[in-house]
Amino acid sequence: MASRPLYIVIAVAGIAAASAGAWWSQHRPARAIEGIPPGASPAAASVGGASAAGRPPVVEVARVEVMRLSDDAQAVGSLRSRQSVMLRPEVSGRVTRINFRDGERVRRGQLLVQLDDQLPQAQVQQSRAELSIARANHKRNQDLAGQGFISQRQVDESAANLQVAEAKLALAEATAARLKIVAPFDGITGIRNVSVGDYLKDGADIVNLEDLDALFVDFRLPERFQGKLKPGQSAAVQIDALPGRRWNAVVQAIDPLVDANGRSIGIRGCIDNRQLQLRPGMFARVTAVFGERERALVVPEEAVVPQGNRQFVYRLADGPDQDSKAAQRVEIKIGLRRPGRVEITEGLRAGDLVVTAGQQRIQRDGMPVRVMDVGRAATAQPAGSAPVAPADPAVAGASAPRSAVTTEANGDSAAPRRPAAPAREAVAGPNPCSVATAGAPTAGPRAAR
Template sequence: MAAKSLYTAVAAVGIVAASGAAWWFQQKPQGPKDPSANAATAAQRGATGTPAAGGGAGRPPAVEVARVETLRITDDAQAVGSLRSRQSVMLRPEVSGRVTQINFRDADRVRRGQLLVQLDDQLPMAQVKQAEAEVSIARANHRRNQELVEEKFIAQRAVDESAANLQVAEAKLALARATLARLKIVAPFDGVAGIRSINVGDYLKDGADIVNIEDLDALYVDFRLPERFQTKVRPGQNALVDVDALPGRRYTALIQAIDPLVDANGRSVGVRGCIDNRHLQLRPGMFARITPVFGVREDARVIPEEAIVPQGGRQFVYKLVDGPDQDTRIAQRVEVKVGMRQPGKVEITQGLQAGDVVVTAGQQRIQKDGTPVRVLDVAGRGGPAVAGPAGGPAAAPPAALATEVVPNGSGNPCAVASGASGNRSAPAGRPLRGG
């Protein structure tokens, strides 16, 4: 029992001694380091652009930059829609009858009033002749009664009855002629006939489909825009139309009408544009991608989107000005106002001028306003980002899309009362999108 207590006491003393030695070793003052090691550490820190230990100044931080460019940008939106004929009708007979004549071929151009289909009219024509004879007899009786009443051989009542009989006979004649006219199916407007679904000898009931007529000289493009655009879109504006069925071609539609009712389900407003289609390249029912153009700014100032530094609901950029030497620039924090946006680009409406140099990468290395920085020469970009004069030429625009150009004139089927001209060719290249 005594031996066990002795072992416990010795273990406790050993633990206390080890703890004291560890504490003393941690609190022991460090001796001076090798001067060569200090020099190597300072050189390494200087190479990375951070201050060395002891307060020495290192190289300025490196940043990537870009110039403020002036571009032609467009305030527009994106939508999808469908093409439809300006006028479209499915011809159907109002009365039943047998087809005796078909005076058109499939896909023929027809004129207003042209006889297209003739139904059997023998019986209605006989009814017309019968009604004409009845009118002739009623008119003669009425004339004779008028002569007799003047000589007071008959009463005035007989004259009134003959006048009524004449009116009834004339009404029967008008009814017979109207029934006969309904056996002639005529084109209601100028257009192109579709594919007929009847043949000579077919018996058609009233309301049966005969053929569709489409007015293709002008096509409507119907689409919808979010309600926030209702204050921008106006009749007479242009809209660029791309059709998936005709890749590489772009058409211009003239906005003609805006639906006054906003759809409560989708919170969108309906818009109708008109495309001059006298070349007959488009067809009703095609899917279309529409870019309505609300306005164009020729000399808008544009910078890369990554140059914007948002802070507290405000937008800032770091603009570079000349520094103490050729390789160093001074970063100045500038508040800007932004306008329209496009993927990768943003318009600056206030705060910068064309040709200014702004930081696009490395803003986190700038500790405060007025910090000296080095412009990084990014490999593969053809030299430093700030090389060249401020007003240097901009990059070449992308290849322009082929555009259907239709001559303007009094015959333009899409002319509107606002005095807007007809179709104009789309600008070269795809413009920047706003909104």
């Protein structure tokens, strides 16, 4: 019982010691945390993580680049023939002649399939004979009426009979013409489904005819792009079946109706296909180009520090000595975004150095910092060159923007690389999509006989 008060005193002393230790850990001087000797001057301690020796914090930087950017949007679509038709007979009949070969180019008005027309041709001959008699009778009645031998009524009846004979002949010729299947436009035939001797009913499939000199690419874009779309814009088309090639398409039509299900807009572009390298039905990847900026300023996206609705970067200026720089916070306006890159429209100039890593160590404007591998990062780019290739290792590893000019890492440097060149277009006649092509026109394929 006598030891119980002793236990209470020991417990109270332990609680007091623990409370004092907690208070001291929360209120100890900043010098002790940073490891700065008590006798050191305040200027020796750099704010925000400076070493015990007072050296400024290390940051990674990148240089503001100048490159050509495209304001574009990507979509997928399908290729379609400019004109496509499945030839079918209007009347029933037996096939007596086929005047084309599968996959052959034909001309408009060329006879492709002839059905048995013996009976209609006989009716045409009969109608021509009746027309000849009616014309002679009417001429004779006109002469007799002039001499006063017959009345005017007989002349009128002969004129009506002449008109009836002309109508019968026109009807017989139209009936015979329906047994001739001709090409409605210039194109290439498909694989026929009939042979000589087949009896075809009206509406039976004979062969498809495709106009491949120009192909339509149909694709859809979200409704937010409606203000940027207009006929005459260009679009780059890539085909998965033909990798490494690009074709230029011209926007010809924009659907005025927005699809209520997907909130998208239908767009149709035209591709010059006189080389016949593309086929209808192919899957296409389309990049619609709304505009291009020849000298756009871009920085890595990690250099941008958002604060509310405002965007900032830390730009480096000359520091107090050769080994350090002064970090200045600059408000910017951003434009286009690309994977890994952001366009800067206001606040920076070409060649400026911006901080890409270590912004959290900069606690005040104008604070001195050290640049990682400053000898390479600060290498000057020749004036007037575009794009400006970064020399800093952190910049060289950044992903390239999806633009008209991209960069491809090659060792420690980045060399400009342009996309695959558009496919060379044929020059047989005028361009069906109104796209200027170089070279003298050459004779087109000869029509099938």
